[in-house]
Structure formats: structure tokens, C-alpha cells
Amino acid sequence: MAENTDVVVIGGGYAGVMAANRLTLRGDVNVTLVNPRPSFVHRIRLHQLVGGTGEAVVEYREVLAGRVRLVVDSVERIDAPGRTLALASGGTLAYDYLVYAVGSASADPGVPGAAEFAHPLASLEEARRLRPVLDATP
Numbered sequence: 001m002a003e004n005t006d007v008v009v010i011g012g013g014y015a016g017v018m019a020a021n022r023l024t025l026r027g028d029v030n031v032t033l034v035n036p037r038p039s040f041v042h043r044i045r046l047h048q049l050v051g052g053t054g055e056a057v058v059e060y061r062e063v064l065a066g067r068v069r070l071v072v073d074s075v076e077r078i079d080a081p082g083r084t085l086a087l088a089s090g091g092t093l094a095y096d097y098l099v100y101a102v103g104s105a106s107a108d109p110g111v112p113g114a115a116e117f118a119h120p121l122a123s124l125e126e127a128r129r130l131r132p133v134l135d136a137t138p
């Protein structure tokens with residue numbers, strides 16, 4: 001009997017979760033999703049977290065199909081010829097196919113004054129830093 005195909009998805013944002021969940025529709029595919037934190041961040045809700053009008057974090061069990069194996073770690077290096085990933089924890093993961101869905105981050109502010117006065121809002125950490133700043137603003 002043929003062995004299952006191993007697919008690893010790097011990044012558990014919207015794209016990675018959608019890809020992983022859809023891949024589980026095939027019974028002959030093992031799906032592993034690698035993400036640095038154990039919960040899903042709704043980036044489109046980060047401004048609500050900052051404004052205190054909503055939450056932006058949900059548990060993966062609420063959004064991820066049961067057949068997806070979640071590995072909480074960061075991918076540090078992709079060895080494409082060897083089809084392996086080096087993880088920040090020191091481990092490695094082998095794959096047959098890779099889905100690269102690591103999203104985006106804040107750019108370095110090039111506008112004069114932005115570095116001193118602007119607040120980025122692209123990640124959960126940035127949103128959590130901005131929340132008390134906004135709270136302290138008269």
C-alpha cells in the first residue's frame with residue numbers, strides 16, 4: 001500500500017489554516033502546521049484589541065481541523081533539496097510538499113517622525129504594546 005504524502009504548512013494565519021484544513025479533505029495526506037504560538041491570532045481584529053472593543057486570539061481547536069497536527073515552533077531554515085525544515089527548538093521536520101504562509105510584518109518606518117511617534121499594529125505583540133498607550137491618552 002502507498003504511504004501517505006506529508007505536507008507541512010509553515011504559518012498558522014488565515015492562509016495556513018485554510019490550506020491545512022482543505023488538505024485534510026484528502027485521506028492520503030498527513031498535514032502538519034507549524035506556528036510559533038499555540039493560539040490563532042485574528043490580525044483583522046488587532047485594532048479592536050487595542051481599542052478595548054474585542055478580542056483577537058482564539059484557540060486553534062476552534063479553527064483547525066481535527067486531523068491537522070499542530071507543532072508550536074518557528075521554522076528557522078528550509079532545506080529545499082533535502083525537504084526538511086530546521087525548527088527554532090532544534091528539531092527537524094521532513095516533508096513531501098511545503099506550504100509557505102508566514103504572512104507579513106511591519107516595515108521600517110521611512111516617514112520622518114514615524115519612528116518616534118507612530119505605533120505599528122501588524123502583530124499581537126505590537127497591538128498589546130499600543131493598548132496601554134491608547135488607554136493613557138487623554
Ligand SMILES: Cc1cc2nc3c(=O)[nH]c(=O)nc-3n(C[C@H](O)[C@H](O)[C@H](O)COP(=O)(O)OP(=O)(O)OC[C@H]3O[C@@H](n4cnc5c(N)ncnc54)[C@H](O)[C@@H]3O)c2cc1C
Nearest residue numbers: 011012013014015034035043044046074075102103104122
Ligand atoms: C490591524 C489589521 C487589520 C486588518 N484588517 C483587515 C481587513 O479588514 N480585511 C482584510 O482583508 N485584511 C485585513 N488585514 C490584513 C490581514 O490581516 C492579512 O492580510 C492576513 O493576516 C494575511 O494572512 P496570512 O495567513 O497570509 O498571514 P498571517 O495572518 O500574518 O499569519 C502568518 C502566520 O505565520 C506565522 N509565522 C511567521 N513566521 C513563521 C515561521 N518562521 N515559522 C512558523 N510560523 C511563522 C505567524 O506567527 C503567523 O501566525 C489587517 C491587518 C492588520 C494588522
